Amino acid sequence: MSEEMSFETSSVEGSSFTRPHFRKGYYAGKFVDIKPYADKDGNLIVGQYGKKLILTFEIYEMDKEGNVSERVTTKIENGEELPVELGMFIYHIYKDKKTGEDMTAFTKNSRITKLFKALGWDADLTKAIKPKDYLGNWLELNIDDYERTDKLTEKKSMASSIKDFNVFKGAAPGKKAAPEVKLTKDQEDKLANLEKLFKDKEISEDGYKKAVEQIKATK
Numbered sequence: 713m714s715e716e717m718s719f720e721t722s723s724v725e726g727s728s729f730t731r732p733h734f735r736k737g738y739y740a741g742k743f744v745d746i747k748p749y750a751d752k753d754g755n756l757i758v759g760q761y762g763k764k765l766i767l768t769f770e771i772y773e774m775d776k777e778g779n780v781s782e783r784v785t786t787k788i789e790n791g792e793e794l795p796v797e798l799g800m801f802i803y804h805i806y807k808d809k810k811t812g813e814d815m816t817a818f819t820k821n822s823r824i825t826k827l828f829k830a831l832g833w834d835a836d837l838t839k840a841i842k843p844k845d846y847l848g849n850w851l852e853l854n855i856d857d858y859e860r861t862d863k864l865t866e867k868k869s870m871a872s873s874i875k876d877f878n879v880f881k882g883a884a885p886g887k888k889a890a891p892e893v894k895l896t897k898d899q900e901d902k903l904a905n906l907e908k909l910f911k912d913k914e915i916s917e918d919g920y921k922k923a924v925e926q927i928k929a930t931k
Contacts, residue, residue, distance in 0.1 A: 731871030732786035732796050733857060734771075738921070740780045740880055741769035741798070741853040743831060746843050749801060762814070763805040765843070767827075769853065769874070771796040778882035780850070798855070800874045802827065827851075830879045850880040850887060854918065876918075878925065895928070902927050 745768035749757050756763055773781040784796040802824050806815045817824050818841055829835050831846040856875035861868050880887075895903070903924065910920040 731860060731873070732794075732798075733870045733872050734784055734786055734796065734855075736856050736872065737854075737917075738774065739784065739853050739855055740772040740774050740882065740884060741851045741874070741877070742772065742884070743847055743849050743851065744768050744770050744797070746847070758807075759803070762803050762807045762817070764801045765804045765824075767800045767802065768797050769800065769851070771798055771853070771855070772884075774852075774882060778852075780882060780884040796872075798853075798872065798874055827877060830877055848886065850884050852878040852880045852882075854878070878921075899927055899930070 747766055749759075749764040749766050751757060771784040773784060775781045785793040786796050787793055803817045804824055806817050807813070808815050818828075818837070819825060820837065825833075825835060825837075828841060828843065828846060830851055831849045833841060833846065853874050854876040855872050857870050857872050859868055860871045906915075906920065906923050906927065909915050910917070915923070
């Protein structure tokens with residue numbers, strides 16, 4: 713992908729990575745690379761629904777205030793500790809079910825649009841987007857794990873993957889923390905009730921965090 717490459721957008725609604733394994737949870741992710749999903753000869757791989765991009769993120773711990781802390785590392789076979797990067801596959805071209813034509817996935821409610829909005833894109837769907845303009849920006853990443861099987865040895869092992877993403881609101885190198893938003897009394901009451909449900913284990917951590925975001929976003 714060249715530095716000037718851009719992708720069409722639309723207002724119509726509509727691996728080569730080594731997988732480390734570490735504690736699942738929420739981390740800060742720095743967007744450091746993007747390339748088309750292709751084979752070793754550079755031929756684009758067409759998935760079930762179309763073509764994908766691979767976005768690479770450096771993974772960092774977050775402190776109690778949600779700010780970037782230390783880089784996450786993983787130990788390889790020779791005992792060396794290496795900094796962790798994770799790749800995320802996401803569709804940027806869909807195949808039209810009726811015509812078979814390529815359609816941009818940068819549409820109003822698509823996952824890739826939500827991702828680049830979280831990275832700072834204004835989501836102006838009348839203009840092309842240049843994804844590399846957002847290199848160096850941050851996301852909050854929800855990291856999960858899964859069991860994978862080595863294609864050569866058939867050995868099974870656990871690996872980490874990016875399950876979901878949110879806007880990163882903490883402080884990071886080159887980024888200022890988002891200003892604190894004053895909550896209403898109703899929001900404070902709802903958050904207190906939500907925290908009680910979470911402590912009583914009546915809702916999951918993922919459900920708790922999503923509900924907190926929804927309450928804070930509603931006035």
